[in-house]
Amino acid sequence: MSKQRIDSSLMQYIHVLIVTILVAGTWILFSAEFNPQEAIAAIVAGLATGMGGYVLRKQTRHKIFGFRLWLKHLPRFFAGGLTDCWVLTKMLFRMVAGYPSRSTFKKIPFDTGVGKPVDTGRLVLATYGITLQPNSYVVGFNKDRDEMLIHLLDPNHERPIKEDIRRPS
Amino acid sequence: MNIFLLTSLILVISFIPAIIATIRGDAIDRLIGMSLGGIISTLCLITLAVGTGRSIYIDVALTVAFLSFSGTIAFARFLERWL
Numbered sequence: 528m529s530k531q532r533i534d535s536s537l538m539q540y541i542h543v544l545i546v547t548i549l550v551a552g553t554w555i556l557f558s559a560e561f562n563p564q565e566a567i568a569a570i571v572a573g574l575a576t577g578m579g580g581y582v583l584r585k586q587t588r589h590k591i592f593g594f595r596l597w598l599k600h601l602p603r604f605f606a607g608g609l610t611d612c613w614v615l616t617k618m619l620f621r622m623v624a625g626y627p628s629r630s631t632f633k634k635i636p637f638d639t640g641v642g643k644p645v646d647t648g649r650l651v652l653a654t655y656g657i658t659l660q661p662n663s664y665v666v667g668f669n670k671d672r673d674e675m676l677i678h679l680l681d682p683n684h685e686r687p688i689k690e691d692i693r694r695p696s
Numbered sequence: 697m698n699i700f701l702l703t704s705l706i707l708v709i710s711f712i713p714a715i716i717a718t719i720r721g722d723a724i725d726r727l728i729g730m731s732l733g734g735i736i737s738t739l740c741l742i743t744l745a746v747g748t749g750r751s752i753y754i755d756v757a758l759t760v761a762f763l764s765f766s767g768t769i770a771f772a773r774f775l776e777r778w779l
Contacts, residue, residue: 543715563701
């Protein structure tokens with residue numbers, strides 16, 4: 528058996544093991560207790576899920592572990608979280624110190640589309656993505672003017688919306 | 697640790713051949729491995745339910761059994777197309 532075959536086989540075992548650990552950990556987390564019974568049940572659930580997922584992935588040739596793809600975005604994820612924390616802390620200190628709030632409403636051009644599923648998907652994505660950020664909140668959409676009304680805590684930290692979300696491709 | 701928990705632990709160990717068959721085998725071996733894994737997990741959860749006296753494991757076992765059965769049927773149907 529060649530070295531490449533052994534490495535590939537080992538990686539597949541590691542993939543199943545990672546899924547097993549993740550599912551087992553989630554099971555224990557939700558059951559909120561750790562004893563031998565729960566550990567066995569968690570391992571069984573993890574192994575069954577890991578095997579099922581592996582078989583499906585193998586048959587459909589779908590690669591779920593795009594580590595490099597995720598790693599590329601990981602620094603931005605942490606940087607975004609730190610920036611959000613900084614913006615919120617700054618605004619909180621401004622409010623406590625008695626400075627006037629800089630929060631404002633802003634209208635952004637946003638193609639709301641013609642009601643196709645892809646347009647609804649863009650609206651939902653934009654609403655979730657913007658509202659989940661602590662600095663911004665989607666108030667609503669004006670379908671006649673193709674605008675989106677958002678509320679910004681700090682206008683200096685506004686983040687641009689990706690073009691393929693803003694307009695139908 | 698009572699006899700039922702010991703049984704469930706041994707059943708967990710018996711997952712190993714199923715995993716090896718799933719990873720090393722071809723499409724049919726993978727199907728058999730997955731089916732075996734479903735049966736083992738169902739049995740394991742049932743013995744856990746009896747051993748611990750918690751009926752919630754029975755519910756999980758029933759769900760796993762149902763999903764495993766329908767999953768195997770669906771997979772076999774698609775396998776027919778892929779082969």
